[in-house]
Amino acid sequence: MHHKQTLMPANSQQSESNHPFSAEERQHAIGQLVQDEGRVVTQKLVTRFGVSRMTIHRDLDALAAAGLVRKVRGGAVPATDAIQPAAPRTATCAMCNLPVSDRSVMMIHSRSRGKLCACCPHCGLMMLGNLDDVEAALARDFLFGRMVNAFDASYVIDADVRLCCVPSTICFATAADAERFQRGFGGRVTTYATAQALLHAGHRKQL
Ligand SMILES: [Zn+2]
Ligand SMILES: [Zn+2]
Numbered sequence: 279m280h281h282k283q284t285l286m287p288a289n290s291q292q293s294e295s296n297h298p299f300s301a302e303e304r305q306h307a308i309g310q311l312v313q314d315e316g317r318v319v320t321q322k323l324v325t326r327f328g329v330s331r332m333t334i335h336r337d338l339d340a341l342a343a344a345g346l347v348r349k350v351r352g353g354a355v356p357a358t359d360a361i362q363p364a365a366p367r368t369a370t371c372a373m374c375n376l377p378v379s380d381r382s383v384m385m386i387h388s389r390s391r392g393k394l395c396a397c398c399p400h401c402g403l404m405m406l407g408n409l410d411d412v413e414a415a416l417a418r419d420f421l422f423g424r425m426v427n428a429f430d431a432s433y434v435i436d437a438d439v440r441l442c443c444v445p446s447t448i449c450f451a452t453a454a455d456a457e458r459f460q461r462g463f464g465g466r467v468t469t470y471a472t473a474q475a476l477l478h479a480g481h482r483k484q485l
Contacts, residue, residue, distance in 0.1 A: 299327060301333075301336075301337065301340075304327055304329070304337055305337045305340055305341055307327075308323060308334075308337055308338070308341060308347075308354075309341055309346050309347065311323075312341075312346070312347045312354055312355065312356050313356055316355065316356065317350075317353055317354070317355050318353045318354050318355075319352055319353040320334050320335070320338070320352055320353050320354075321352070322353075323337075323353075338353075338354045341354070342354070342357075345357050369383075369395045370395070370397075371395060371396050371397035371398075371401050371442075372386075372391075372394040372395060372396060372401075372405060373396055373397070373401035373402075373404055373405050374397060374401050374442075374443065376397045376401075376442050376443075377397070378395045378396070378397050379397060379398070379441075379442065380418070381418060381420075381423075382397065382398040382399065382418055382420070382441050382442070382448070382449075383395060383396070383397070383398075383417075383418050384396040384398065384399055384401070384402030384405075384415065384416065384417045384418070384428060384449075385414075385415070385416045385417075385425070386402060386405055386406060386409070386412060386414075386415045386416075386428075387412065387413040387414045387415070388409050388411050388412055388413065389411035389412075389413055390411050391409070397441075397442045397443065398441045398442050398443055398446070398447060398448075399417050399428070399433055399447040399448065399449045399473070400441070400442075400443035400444075400445070400446065400447035400477060401442075401443055402415065402417060402428065403428075403433075403447060403470075403473055403474050403477050404477055404478070404481065406428070406474065407474055407477075407478050414427075415427070415428035415429065416428060417431055417449040418449060419431070419449055419450060419451040419455075420448045420449055420450055420459070421450060421451070421455050421459070422451065424451065426449065426451045428449070428470060429470050430470070431449045431450060431451060431470060432449075432450045432451075432452060432453040432455070432456035432467060432468065432469060432470075433447055433448065433449055433450070433456065433467070433468050433469075433470065433473040434447075434448045434450065434456050434459055434460050434463070434465040434466065434467055434468075435447050435448075435465055435466045435468055435473060435476060435477070436464075436465045436466060437459065437460065437463040437464050437465030438463045438464045438465070439463050445477075445480065446465070447473060447477065448465075453467065453469075
C-alpha cells in the first residue's frame with residue numbers, strides 16, 4: 279500500500295515550484311492519494327500542497343460530495359470503504375442460518391418481516407416462494423457485483439461452482455451473461471420463475 283510513486287501529472291510536477299496547484303489539480307491528486315494509500319491525513323496534505331487546513335478541508339468536502347472519498351477524523355478514506363456492504367459481515371441467512379457472503383447475497387424486503395438476507399439465491403428464492411408480502415428483492419450479480427432485481431435476473435442452477443447451498447444457484451443480470459457462464463461452468467440457465475419452480479420441486483422431492 280505504501281509506494282512512493284509520484285501522483286501528479288508530469289506537467290504540474292514541473293511547474294510545482296512556480297505555480298501552486300489549481301484546486302482541480304490538487305483535488306485530483308488528493309483523490310489519487312486516497313485511492314493509493316487508503317487514507318490521507320489532513321496535516322500531511324497541508325504540508326505537501328502548501329495550502330491552509332481550510333483549503334484541504336474544502337478539497338476533501340468537494341471530493342466527498344463527488345462520492346470519491348469519505349471524511350474521517352483527521353483526514354479521509356476512500357468512499358468505497360464508507361459504503362457498507364449490502365449485508366453486514368455478521369449477517370446470517372434468514373433461511374438456513376449460514377453466514378451471508380457478500381458475493382452471493384440476496385436482500386428481500388417483506389412488509390411484515392422487514393429486511394431479510396439470504397446467503398445465496400438458492401435460499402433467497404426459497405424464501406421468496408414462502409413470502410406473500412415481498413416489496414422488493416435484490417440479488418448480487420455474480421459477474422459484476424451489482425445488486426439487480428431478483429425477479430428480472432437470470433439464474434444458473436447446479437453449475438460446477440460451489441456456493442453455500444446445493445444445488446448452487448447463481449444470479450446474473452442478463453440471460454446472455456448466464457449463458458456465457460453456463461458454457462464455461464455447466465448448469466442450467468433459467469429465469470426467475472423457472473428457478474423458483476425447480477428449487478421448490480427439488481425440496482419437495484427431498485422431503
Ligand atoms: Zn441460506
Ligand atoms: Zn446459500
